[in-house]
Amino acid sequence: MSDVIRVFVEKKPGFDVEAQHIRADLVENLGMKSVTDVKLLNRYDISGMSAEEFAQARDTIFSEPNVDNVYEETYEAPAGYRVFAMEYLPGQYDQRADSAAQCVQLLTQGERPQVATARVVAIGGGVSDAELEKIEQYMVNPVESRLASLEKPEALGLQADVPADVARITGFISWNDAEMDAFYGRMGFAMSREDLFFCRDYFRDSEHRDPTVTELRVIDTYWSDHCRHTTFSTRLTDIEVEKSPVSAAIEEALRHYFTVRDEVYGQTDRPVSLMDMAVIGTKVLKRRGLVPDLDESDEINACSIQVPVTIDGKTEDWLVQFKNETHNHPTEIEPFGGAATCLGGAIRDPLSGRAYVYQAMRVTGSGDPRVPVEKTLHGKLPSRKITTGAAHGYSSYGNQIGLATGQVTELYDPGYVAKRLEIGAVIGASPKANVVRLEPAPGDVIVLLGGATGRDGIGGATGSSKAHTEKSVEVCGAEVQKGNPPTERKIQRLFPDPAVSTLIKRCNDFGAGGVSVAIGELAPGLDIDLDKVPKKYEGLDGTELAISESQERMAVVLAPQDVEAFCAAAARENLDATVVAVVKADPRLDMTWRGDRVVSLARSFLDTNGVTQNAKVEIAAVDPEKNYRTMVPADLAGKSTAQAFRENLSRLEVCCQKGLAERFDASIGAATVNMPFGGKYQLTPEEAMAAKLPVRHGVTDDATAMSFGYIPGVSRFSPFHGAAWAVVESLSKLCAIGADPLKARLTFQEYFERMTGDPKRWGKPAAALLGALEAQLGLGLPAIGGKDSMSGTFETLDVPPTLVSFAVTMTKASKTRSAAFTKGGSKVWLLPLPQNSETLLPDWEAAKAFYRTVRSLMENSAIGAVSVVKEGGAAAAAARMCFGNKIGFAFADCSETELFAPLSGSLVVEASGDLPESLGAILLGETKEEPEVTIGGETMAIDDLLRLWMEPLEKVFPNYAPEVPVERDVPLFTERSQKAPAIKAAKPRVFIPVFPGTNCEYDTARAFEKAGAETEILVVRNLSAAAIEETIARMEEAVRRAQIVMLPGGFSGGDEPDGSGKFIATTFRSPRIADAVAELLEKRDGLMLGICNGFQALIKLGLVPYGKITRPSEAAPTLTFNTLGRHVSRMTYTRVTSVKSPWFAGVNAGDVFAVPVSHGEGRFVASPEVLDTLIANGQIATQYVTPCGKVSGSIEWNPNGSVCAIEGITSADGRVLGKMGHTERKGDHLYANVPGEKDPLLFESGVRYFK
Secondary structure, eight states: OOOOEEEEEEEOTTTOHHHHHHHHHHHHTSOOTTOOEEEEEEEEEEESOOHHHHHHHIIIIIOOTTTEEEEESOOOOOTTOEEEEEEEOTTSOOHHHHHHHHHHHHHHOSOOOEEEEEEEEEEESOOOHHHHHHHHHHHOOTTTEEEEOSSOOSSOSOOOOOOOOOOBOTTGGGOOHHHHHHHHHHHTOSSOHHHHHHHHHHIIIIIOSOOBHHHHHHHHHHTSHHHHOTTTTSEEEEEEEOOOTTHHHHHHHHHHHHHHHHHHHSSOOOOOOHHHHHHHHHHHHHHTTOOTTBOOOSSOOOEEEEEEEEETTEEEEEEEEEEEEEOHHHHHHSHHHHHHHHHHHHHHHHHHTTOEEEEEEEEEEEOOTTSOGGGSOTTSOOHHHHHHHHHHHHHHHHHHHTOEEEEEEEEEOGGGGTSOEEEEEEEEEEEGGGOOOOOOOTTOEEEEEEOOBOSTTTTHHHHTTSOBOHHHHHTOGGGSOOOOHHHHHHHHHHTTOHHHHTTOSEEEEOOTTHHHHHTTTSOSSEEEEGGGSOBSSSOOOHHHHHHOOOSSEEEEEEOGGGHHHHHHHHHHTTOOEEEEEEEOSSOEEEEEETTEEEEEEEHHHHTTOSOOOEEEEEEOOOOGGGOGGGOOOGGGTTSOHHHHHHHHHTSTTTSOOHHHHTTSOOSTTSOBSSOSEETTTTOEEOSSEEEEOOOSSSOOOEEEEEEEEOOHHHHHHOHHHHHHHHHHHHHHHHHHTTOOGGGOEEEEEEEOOOOOSOHHHHHHHHHHHHHHHHHHHHHTOOEEEEEEEOOOEETTEEOOOEEEEEEEEEEEGGGOOOSSOOOSSOEEEEEOOOBOTTTOSBOHHHHHHHHHHHHHHHHTTSEEEEEEOOTTHHHHHHHHHHHTTTOEEEEOOOOHHHHHSOOTTOEEEEESSOOOGGGOOEEEEEEESSSEEEETTEEEEHHHHHHHHHSTTTTTSOOOOOOOOOOSOOOOBOOOOOOOOSSOOSSOEEEEEEOTTBOOHHHHHHHHHHTTOEEEEEEOOOSSHHHHHHHHHHHHHHHHHOSEEEEOOBOGGGTTTTSTTHHHHHHHTSHHHHHHHHHHHHTSOOEEEEETHHHHHHHHHTHHHHSSOOOOOTTSOEEEOOTTSSOEEEEEEEEEOBOOSGGGTTSOTTOEEEEEEEESSOEEEOOHHHHHHHHHHTOEEEEEBOTTSOBOOSTTTSTTOOGGGEEEEEOTTSOEEEESSOTTSOOTTOSTTSOSOOOOOHHHHHHHTTO
16 A cells, blocks of 8 residues: 555646646647647655645645646546656756645644655647657656656655675776776776876875775866866967968967066966966966955955945945856756756855855857757757756746846857857855955864755766767766755855854865865865765765765865854754864875775875876967958848848847846845846846845945956957957946946856867967957956866867956946936947957057046936947947837938947947047937837838847747736725724834745845834744744744734745745644734734735735635635746836725825836736725735836736736735735835836835834
């Protein structure tokens, strides 16, 4: 008799948004015209749960009566439907199953049950066997999932065999070369053959023994290109520059490199290498005293600069840390997990430096995602699946952890069919006083903090370092790491506490290489006990424990006397912290497992990084006639100017990416200065991102700005010129938003084809790094960090030569500019960035004067909106500037090159008058109030141009969903409630619970504290039954102490299991807490507020609209998935429809506010009867409207398709408010590029209610 309970959950018609999107995908993209219907069910198998407990959980955790159909034990598909099921591979992280188990444990307050999930797909339409197989292959990525059995198992859980002891490679040290070659061929090492021979000699001559399998895997990982940049460290023995009209410029750059080497090193035998070319610029500029803000330490973290930050008029020193990271290979083979952990890994670098990470940028490269599936190369996933899956993975991780993504750009180039480009760049900051960096001493203890270890990511470092072929892609699923963002969020909460951060002597994040690298790098001498490493499941052997790259883990060095305090602080944040290693004086890396010393390596041997390879370099000739930067795109040639203008906007390289960018939360943290798209219509892409420093208390105007530069076509023409212009493009983008580009600090992302013995392949990265070095020397700006990825090859395909420049500088939020035109009658000019006509490089001195002049004009308001020329040329730049506010434009008579060439780094500026001659300004045209564009004698409506611009990617990243008719007119409700609280409070107490996945608690607490309240934040601890019991007790006490209970936004349990707010609702149904809430509302006249995820919890509990906790009901209103079928992050205009609630005491009915939203499940749905009651009672608090206040069902203004455009509702007495818009994300100079009043004084009104 099976003890497994099985349940199937299916969305009801009207709520089955995902199923309908899958059907459309199968029909439109897979060509399955016969598919008439898709039914999608979540299947849960649960063990360790009684029938009574399941009955409680059935309609609260696993399903919702008003949204789902539930089938217990069996599901019978309609006649003729073909059915299959999909599940994760064993050992892969399943967030839905994990969240369901955690949620059930919160309900029962007992032991956590086992849960396994699968997705059941039923296809209607007479699908043949061959078509079904094609659908299964399309939907199941074998790297991370598989077809699941339709039979119910007898029991759950991995049946883990006891792993064998770690083997010794018997005879290794005595093998001859032929035997070594055979072994090398069998093992699939990333290290070179020469490295393996070096290992043999080391073990023979120094250790006098054969190695263990673990030792060779650890060495392979430690020396991998990913961890030790072995390609970048290869000795370049001969560098030749092929003659061409501009070869003198490259030769001069090479001479500059050797000159600055002498200046930095003197006479040296240090190898000439790509790595040296990458770092020498900073070294020489630092030697010249031009990098005074550089923060240096032996700790391996991120780029770090020291900056002054003024908070409430007082200036203190802060560290700003930034980092770019790639996950190209993992994202290529498993898009969701690869992209998610790209961001996770980028975050952990500055986070391990004790910085609070507050803003991210995503830059990616893809093949054309519109290419039909049948044209996909064998052995590869379709470009569409890669690009959409990666967008989902990265956005899911960032949105859950609570990181604002300020800019998202995808570069489309055929070369990225070879392998995708997936870059995450992040910025973090902390007071300098919070960061202590001390040398580890013998006896110090190393604590492993955060997640447990599984098989995910094993071989990731070496995998990304190998050559990739059709066959290798089939067998490398374990190399992809799995992300758990709620756990990383906990570390984000822990490290900013100075009582914790100042205990940390050194910290390293777990990324490539796992224990062997993350802990192995912390000190020369280490004893690591692998038996103490926490495991996700049993069955892992010593080698797996040593090199697994399971995510969300930190290795922290502590003095022995500080371990107890640190672990206690971690426990308060619901984090595991385990002592796993000790620092020792003997400089050896030792690891034991089950009493066996499976690794014992001399630090001196490990630090050699293997055998230094040698390579010759030939930099290919550059043909100035093919200069992509000054060429009009071939597909526009011969067209009339007006026709070329229209077609230019529809080019894949130019078209709108708003449907992609809106998936990423841009406003979390209440620090975003400019939203990614500006203007009233939010259709002008901004050139760079800016965010205020993450100040927990007080107010600052100090902000960071980050931008990127890179055009694939320019780098393909010449990697040397492409890199130099990439630097300038990144600087011009900083200038465009009002930041000072001449104070920037740079970090580069290099991504090139796999290096072979061909000198011309080595010539591409060498040329790019020399071009970047010329920019650093010419401008006096250092690249203080970078990341290289040298495996951009699949079979015979190579990625384009890629050097992306990221530029970071400090700026003022109050001085940040938008690229959107705001009025007619302004002259608009093209400002070409000064160029040396002989070298085709920027004229460095003239460029510096150019930036100074432009910034001076911006500060004096002589220049308004500014945009940067890139793909699409100045014509597209001007069009994008028009779109945000639908301002018209009349083009002057310009040449094709001036209009359409990608003159990277050049500026398009709106000016109030004539400009200095030194800028070489070319009149581009004039803005006009009429929403139309005139060019080449033709006039085109802005709306028609917008359709052309937005259509190309609409089926990949949609912007449109059917309009929802507004069937009821909701009159303004102007009568205010006269009810007052039973007990007044000069400083009311606000209780803010933090559940796994909550990410808005800081923004919320800051808003309440600024309004005059006292806040109490409680982290829900659920790592054990005892911790849950303690949490429930503390939560009850907190509710009884509070005057206000606030449920903040986030993704409780990752918005799983399949629904938002369930963690919160489940906990608040606990009898003790439910009683405390009833007492707050019914006897003490308290208030409750829920925003976004908190609103979702309130509505599931019944607190809105009923004012009390109720049983789930089919008749109750609910919040469900957006009609777009994706997450939406943007500013929305909302009207205050009712002022009945005390939360709206500070505003009037009819007032309109621009409020950020960020959600995937915000669509309000209610029956006609419920709507009538809400309208009659004045319970519809806020509605989505146009900027002029008209209620709208259009997706342009109603972001989720809510019925009656409802954004927020209240209880009947108004004291409980739930709303989707993030009103707590407020502050001076935020979202300044979207017009409108931002603050409805919600928090001030709530506090004033008690006075």
